[in-house]
Amino acid sequence: MKIAIKHFIHGALESARDAGELELSPFPEILVEKPKDEKMGDFSTNIAMTLAKSERKNPRAIAEIITRYLSNVSDDLSEVEIAGPGFINVRMSQDFFLQRLRNAVSQGNNFGQTDVGKGIKIMIEFVSANPTGPLHVGHGRGAAVGDALARILRKAGYDLSTEYYVNDVGNQMNFLGRSTWLRYKELLGENIEFPDDHYRGDYIKTIAKEVVDLKGDEFLSQSEQDCLPYFRKFSKDTILGGIKNDLADFGVTFDNWFSEESLYEDNSVEKAIEWLREQGHIYEKDGAVWLKSSAFSDDKDRVIVKKTGEKTYFCSDIAYHQNKINRGFKKLVNLMGADHHGYVPRMEAVLEAMGYDKKIFKILLVQFVSLLRAGEKVSMSTRSGEFETLTDVVNEVGVDAARYYFLMRSSDTHLDFDLELAKKEAPENPVFYIQYAHARICSIFRTAEEEGVVWNRSAEIDLSPLVDEEEYAIIRAILAFPEVVEKSALAMEVHRISHFLLDLVSRFHGYYSRHRVVSEDKSLTLARLYLLDALRITIRNGFELMGISAPEKM
């Protein structure tokens, strides 16, 4: 929509230049925005103010010149005026909006789709929680944000893949296997001493029980060394399976699950080290192998092979990201918990060492979630916390509310998640406020049908009965949707969608209370239904990006 306006202004500027009234060298970037107050106009530009300096004229004088040329550039412009220090406010004809409204409706589920992404191949990696225990609420936020972002980027025209990186090697896997093994022996009556640094959660006991059910006591006679591989694999597979299930229940699926172990199996890690060595980015000190990351974005060098000969997590991460690039991804996005932010510079250093601009790599930090119950903080400690897992929260408040709460705030601010509020079906809960609007619209359509109104989406409906300013306010809001998606994608900020929907829907609720849709006036009824259909499509598409359902009845 704004592109059209930009185009008009561009034309006016060119005419002004050709007539010698403006110099315009270089030709300026045109910014079109919505005025502060809708009463001031449909669109506004500050172009006259930004030109003030280079043209050596005062902004209002420049605005007057532009306005003169703008007036006859298109019939769609119904009003052009100068305001304040030099803003040019324009108002568009009803036809301009109605035509675009029809266009939106005809796009249906695709409405909102844009092509800013230009088909660029991009990967977003998120959650990637270690398979050593169930997902907790923090992972839940990461999952919701990553999944929504993926949907938004697709909608914005990127060629997107999602991936979950499974850290299935290393010491933690040994601890995991050993934890299960110990619980297994305990179940079979042996006395054990359970170390503090092992996984103490009850889920380990559940897994041990499964081993007992499957294998009986056959491992009792074996040495730890012999049976550990089995326990390690079984525990990992079980937990990973649980994670996949939890995520699926939460509406989150991945295009690919990438195993860290596979990087060792195909020698990628070794090759990556060799390669870095050839590039001269590696040296040895104190019996360990170091990456000279301080030569790049990092503030110190990092160990990649310990003096014990074991590779660090960071080491396989190098191979992993090399692998991503080799698969042809032009942009890599990683979501991480904010507590890992110290990791960012060294990863950027890796990309730079590989010879890439660190701009192709974007790490989004997702801040912590505080779980509240009626305003009181719920303990998150592993021992006492009853509502710490994602599944528990989803079971209590539902998928829609949980996802909404994770997505409603900018992900770089701490989130207070109030369980009581999230499951409350009340006005102060924005999820239901938006869903209710959708259900209400559907209800109006049911009423219309009962009243014998014949309606179908593809029929050529006369929209001229739409004259109310409130109706145009809704239309303008609907038509802004593609721009919201676009901005949301470029800024990688998911919360914009929920704010957009909230604003959109509150206009509708107000409109609803003041206007009757289904009435004696046939043509007015049809035109208004058409508008509500567009609105319904927009709400649905917006919710789709958030992974939230749009119920037809509530």
Added chain:
RNA sequence: GCGCCCGUAGCUCAGCUGGAUAGAGCAACGGACUUCUAAUCCGUAGGUCGAAGGUUCGAAUCCUUCCGGGCGCACCA
């Protein structure tokens, strides 16, 4: 000590990559259902944008310093 994030109404947060008189929800107060879902609507009140400087036509937004809160600073992942 060093680095990253945050500080906007009583509370929770927006503020569109520098623009017009700083917004919304909740909470508070006052109104609106014989009419398509009151899970709704309308109105009132509420502010030194943490503080001080700087950059310019113009700053909540950009820069510097300080204060306050969170999180990091491993041969853990």
